[in-house]
Amino acid sequence: MRKLMNRTAIAALSLAFATEAMATEWNVSLWGKRRAFTEHVEKLAELVSEKTNGEFTLNISYGGLSKNKENLDGISIGAFEMAQFCAGYHRDKNPSITVLELPFLGVSSLQQEIEMSLAVYQHPAVVADLARWNATLLMPSPLPQYNLVGVGDAPTMLEDFEGLTVRATGGIGAAMETIGAVPTSMSASEVRQALDSGIVKAVSFAPHAHMSFGTVENGAWWTTNLNPGTVNCPVVVNTDALNDLPDDQREALLGSVDEALDYYVDFYETKTMDAWGPALDERGIERITFSDEEVAAFKDAAAAPAAQAWIEDNTARGLPAQELYDLVTGMIAAQSK
Structure with a gap:
């Protein structure tokens, strides 16, 4: 009986250890607070x-794990297994995906942004680019077109942006520069203090971020239709950690991406956008709408020069830049038909 009990105990312990060994915990590095973006x-x-x-x-x-501009570095050394970052925070670290941040690409929906991003993420040159950081691109964080919340006198014509200090990253910053604004790149968590202290007079964000990071609290005006572009903020995983997952857990992760993105789009298009108009109205924020001619002039000034500069710079890096640009613009053109 004693031998039988010992064997039973050993078997139970063995099962417990096996179960524990199969359990997997990943640390995920985000920033700010829970919001539509996450x-x-x-x-x-x-x-x-x-x-x-x-x-x-x-x-x-x-x-709690890293600063947002250091999330890709943390992934590279295995400090955590998953992270979100924005390409415009460090263009030199991830030049291939900055094609998705070029101004005036003409993306019209979050679903289109997802499809385009996933196509770029799967391109061999992009896979290799992120592999330098031991990172595998998992899914995008699709965002609508950015617009500005600002303080002081509201710009009503393009010439009013001359000398205006604007928080704008990536291609949006380059676009704002073409109409005389002075773009400044800073992380989202730094923006409210910069706006309140006068370091910047306007902030380029998607609606959820204007609400989450408080720019609407002291904002006086909002541009409804400049629509210069958006930012690309992927979720990545440490490649070694992904490869080390048991098959069932890897399938659970990869097989849940589409459902997670569908949930995100529904959340953004309903809860976030439904709250945006009332948030402006409650604070008396003036809506500034530019004429079709003004928007067209902005696009003419910004789009082609930014695209050409991006292609030249990244071809010099050894990337198939023209191919990546043609992939993105070709998808948009096809979908618009």
Whole structure:
């Protein structure tokens, strides 16, 4: 009987250790606070846990693991297994995906942004570019066209942007520069203080970020239709960690991406955009709408020069820049038909 009990105990312990060994926990580095911009990551964590009966969990941290501009570095050294970052924060680290941040590409929906981003992410040159950081691109964080919230006198013509200090990253910053604005790149968490202190007079954000990071609290005006572009902010995973996952857990992760993105789009298009108009009205923020001629002039000044400069600079880096640009613009042209 004693021998039988010992064998039973050993078997139970062995099973417990095996179960523990199969459990996987990943740390995920985000920033700010939970908001529309992070809902696909939150949903992904929920789905992965459900599909693996809690054996694979994503522990999401908002700023506790890394600064947002250092998330790609953290991924590269395995400090955490998953992270979100924006390409415009460090264009030199991820030049291939900055094609998605070129101004006036003409993207008209979040779903179109997803399809275009995923196509770029799967391009061999892009895969190789991110592999330098031991990173695998998992999914985008699709955002609508950016517009400005600002303080002081509202610009009503393009010439009014001359000398205006604007928080704008990537291609949006380059576009603003063509009409005389002075773009400044800073992380989202720094923006409210910069606007309140007068370091910048306007901030380029998508609606959710204007609400989440408080630019609407002291903002006086908002541009409804400049629509210079958006930023591309992928979610990446450490490649070694991804490869080390058991097959069922890898399938749970990769197989949940589409559902997580569908949830994100629905959340953004309903809850976020439904709250945007009332947020402006409650604070008495003036809506500035530019004429079709003004918007066309802005596009003429910014789009072609920015694209040509991007192609030349990144061809010199050894990237198939023209091919990547043609991939993006070709998809947009095809979908617009």
